[in-house]
Amino acid sequence: MARVLYDLCGIDEGLRFSPYCWRVRYALAHKGLDVETRPWRFTEKEALTFAGHDKVPVLVDGDVTVVDSYDILRYLDRTYPEAPLLGDGMAESRARFFKYYAERSLAPAMMRTIVMDLLNAIHPKDRAYFRETREKRFGRTLEEFHSPAKGLTQLDAALEPLRACLGDADFVDGSAPAGADYILFGNFLWARVVSSADLVSNADPVHAWLERMLDLHDGLGRNAMRITDIQGAYR
């Protein structure tokens, strides 16, 4: 049976920006598993009713439906044990830290930097939903929250341990990438797809890692459509 991933898209069906969906796409590529991605937008909740969930990623793998990106990675490790993503025991417990580091340290810093670009990249029918849910979460308007100066300063501090790690090895998970790399990279790809902002200096070890990550799996990330590829879309 087919393998299908419901994948968040923006103004163009090909513009895929969810950091959580990117984690899963890299995880599938890492396992050598094909997938058909199905474009989905924030307000298309009814399309996910079958999964008992209202957010992507949703992976349908034959008979099995799995929601939540981290749970999908665990499912993939259980079902396709070759080339572990998260691993077991201490490795898996530590992977969880990277999930929260991505979501609670990197994402908020990046969000402050690119939120207006993100709004612009979202399909017009989704924008009111996005604004309402995020303004509630941030406790202020998107315009008030938006502060590239603050965001980049916050990001620079948050990246310090990653920077040091990448002085020791080419990837967070060692000499080859695995789950922790994909989890972190999802956030950078999210920003890259919707914005042309430079998040890290090209002298930063994080920059060299990003270049390596972009090249993986036949350039999966490098070939991803960006807002700047759509004529007249980037403002």
Place this chain on the structure above:
Amino acid sequence: MARVLYDLCGIDEGLRFSPYCWRVRYALAHKGLDVETRPWRFTEKEALTFAGHDKVPVLVDGDVTVVDSYDILRYLDRTYPEAPLLGDGMAESRARFFKYYAERSLAPAMMRTIVMDLLNAIHPKDRAYFRETREKRFGRTLEEFHSPAKGLTQLDAALEPLRACLGDADFVDGSAPAGADYILFGNFLWARVVSSADLVSNADPVHAWLERMLDLHDGLGRNAMRITDIQGAYR
């Protein structure tokens, strides 16, 4: 042959505050290995000449001398493979991130908060050395660097992923503590020994984890001498 750890001490020989030495003491306790700790002060460089190194921890394990706390943890895993601390493969690569998170995110934030308490806890003969090396590192005087308000704000942000992790499991390394827990806890114990500053609110999941860590291995951390235990020493 005896197992000896050279361990940094302060105004009192019993006041042991090095976060790196604490990592090793917890690692040894985790493996069930006895150790004789030998008090050492910053300026006693000649006492470490035998190790070809000028900083503690230095572990002498029979015929073998190992320096650097992370390398000591790796050595212990290789030599005493029961109850892994760092583990192998992805687990070990990920452990490295915690080392840098402790050293580059947590330590600077804590240092800004407690540096004057730390200076006060250091033996008078070491204070000029400490001031000179740290002022050079910080690019300003200790008094200028000292800012509990900034340090605590920085620490609060840096702790966000740890806080979230500890909502999922009792320890960073899962249901039982291991290397990542000890690496991070070393920094908190460093601050606890030299200062009475409250670094985290008692409603914080990090606080509950600290309490669990203090109780481990027969209260190794809880029973450690603090500056406040020495009459007239805390000012």
